[in-house]
Amino acid sequence: MLKIGYHASHEQFSPSDLLRYAEIAEKSGFGLITSSDHFHPWSEIESHSGFAWSWLGAAMQAIHLEFGIITAPAPRYHPAIVAQAVATLNQMFDNRLWIAAGSGQALNENINGDFWPDKQTRNERLVESVSIMRRLWDGQEVTQYGHVNVVEARLYTLPTATPKVFGAALSEKTAGWLASWSDGLITVNHPQEKLQKLAAAYRAGNPSGELALKVQVSYAKDLKTAEKLAWENWRNNILGGETQAMLSHPKLFDEAASFVRIEDMKHHVILADGADALISALKKYIAMGFTRITLHNVNRDQIGFLELMRSAVLPSFQKV
Template identity: 75%
Template sequence: MVKIGYHISHEQFSPKDLLAYTQIAAKSGFGLITSSDHFHPWSESNSHSGFAWSWLGAAMQAVDLEFGIVTSPAPRYHPAIIAQAVATLNQMFANRLWIAAGSGQAMNENISGVRWPDKATRNSRLEESVAIMRRLWNGEEVTAHGHIKVVAARLYTLPTAKPKVFGAALSEQTAAWLAPWSDGIITVNHPDEKLQKVVAAFQAGNPAGEMAIKVQVSYAENLKTAEQLAWEGWKNNILGGEIQAELSHPKHFDEAARFVRKEDMKQHVLISTQPAAYIDMIKKYIAMGFTKITLHNVNRDQENFLQMMRQEVLPTFSHH
């Protein structure tokens, strides 16, 4: 079953506003809410950084939808704490939450004072973290002495069903690596040729795994405004996965994005005033095998975007 989702960006809006948008999204016909989990935002200006886990308790009580959160289980958190948070939410809310586990970004994880390691170490740490969380969800007492240290940890409140763990991947190499240990993959909208390689790499290692995609879009009533708002709201986020993992402070992103041009945004963001463009995009990703397609309107105007989706786009997919 295909679910079309609305993405909650804690880096861009206050938790209070995001709760209101979630309630509008639920009434508009969205079937899924996905959330980011940051300590720092992407920019110094016009930004927020609410705590996603507090927010999820309120949001899951407010609307009866499926939720997904993109998170890094270590080192800012200990994976046992994430396992406990997920178990608690899924015990209260009928297993409506899944997580997408990533290897992290320096801008969030550096606050812990732990040296930021290379990608291979981060990947190894992530795989260990997921294994620890799954053992805890099984009710096991867990002790581990790898990258992650755990001593006699056990959850006494278990989730109602085994939570799904998706792996976050921006490249075909990462997609191939995470396929064997994940329940699914989450990626973002790349050019079609690159995206097809990411999909093929994942499916080769996990043919039955679920596939989710977060699509950056910018909707406004005229194209120039949509382009301008996309550039203002999201230019710091198109610098490339490796750079984005290594920069350690919002001001570094502001500095790095000084030379991003408005026309550069089109490779990374669907910028359109036409509902048909959003319908075609969703159909394309359904045809590629994605069952969770989340739209992230990267500009400030969420109300008009949600209204357009309710009136013009989501009715097309109500039978899914």
Template identity: 45%
Template structure:
């Protein structure tokens, strides 16, 4: 069964606006929503960055959608706090929340003044965090002294149901590493040859029978030009390789890096089209690779139009 989700982009819209959009997405037939968890936006033009966890409480109360959040539990947050936050959501809304974890990006995590480590060390920290979170969810008293320190931590309000813990991976190397310990995979849309390598690495290293989710970056508008310019305006700062995205610290740095990105170049990173049928064709290629949860991120600002049209012409076709 294919589930279609609506992406909650805190970098682009005010939390109050996103709450309205989540309600509209549910009415249009979307099955779930995935929330970003940023401290800074990708550019000053985007101009927002609400606190995802307080927003999730409001959104889960106002709708019946399933929700996930893309989170790094190792720097800006302590893993014990993320374990507590997730458990609280599941206690109130059993079975409707899943946690997606990744190794983080400096633009969000370096604000604490901690040294920003290399990718291998960030992976090691993430795995320690995952083990701590799972132990706390089980009701264990956790003492841990490694890259992360936890002393005498016991979670008293625990999840009512098992919370799915999903690994975020863009590269095949990260997918292969995460496959042995994560409950599922989430990645992003990219050229099919690269994406196929991510899927193969996941499946051959322990992820064969585990669910796969994908965040699809697209731009839909009434005309191709409007869709293209909307994507370029909002998303040109987020088209670089994963190493660069992880290490830049400020919106101004992303803006400088994107200064010479031309509108037509966006098509390599974002599915741009005014035709729902074309988007269906692109989305089917991800389903053919084995993705069961498709998180649609319309990167331009025309959200109501996107929800209405895709709710009528795309979501019912994929979820039939």
């Protein structure tokens, strides 16, 4: 079943504002809420960094939709703690939460002061972490030594069903690799040819896995304003996957993104001055097989975006 979602960006808005926006999103006809999970924001300018797991408890009580959280189960957290958090929320809220697991970014994970490893090591740690979580959700007592150590851990409050774990990928290589251990793929909007290759690489290893997409958009009354607002609010987030994984502080992102041009944004963010661009993009992604599509309006005007979605975009997909 197709679900079109609203993305709650903790790096940009306070938790109380995000709760209000998510409540409006439910009333507007969205079928899904996704949440980021950051310790530091992308920029030091007009930023926030609320604790996503506290927010989820409040949001899932107030809003009766499916939720997804994009997180790294290690090393900022221990995977046993993430497993416990997910199990508790799903026991309380009818298994409405899934996670999208990634290998992490120094921006968030390196606050513990440990050596930041290479991508291969981070990937190995991610697979270990997901295995630990799944065994705990299954009620097993887990002891394991490796990139992550866990000793005699067992969850006494279990989820009502095994939570789904999506794998986060920005490249074909990563998409193909995570097909062996994830329930689905999640990525962000790329040019159509790249998205098709990502989806094909994943489906080659996991034909029944689900495809999820986080779509970055900038809505304003005219395209020039939409482009400018995207640049002002989201240019730090288009630096490339490995660069974003290695930079360890918001001020470094601000410095690195000082070379990003306004005209670069159209290659990474869908610019919209009305419903047509969003409807066209959604139809394209649906045709490619994506069934969970979350829209993230990267500029500050969340209310205007939500009203556009309610009145002119979501009604086109009510029977899809």
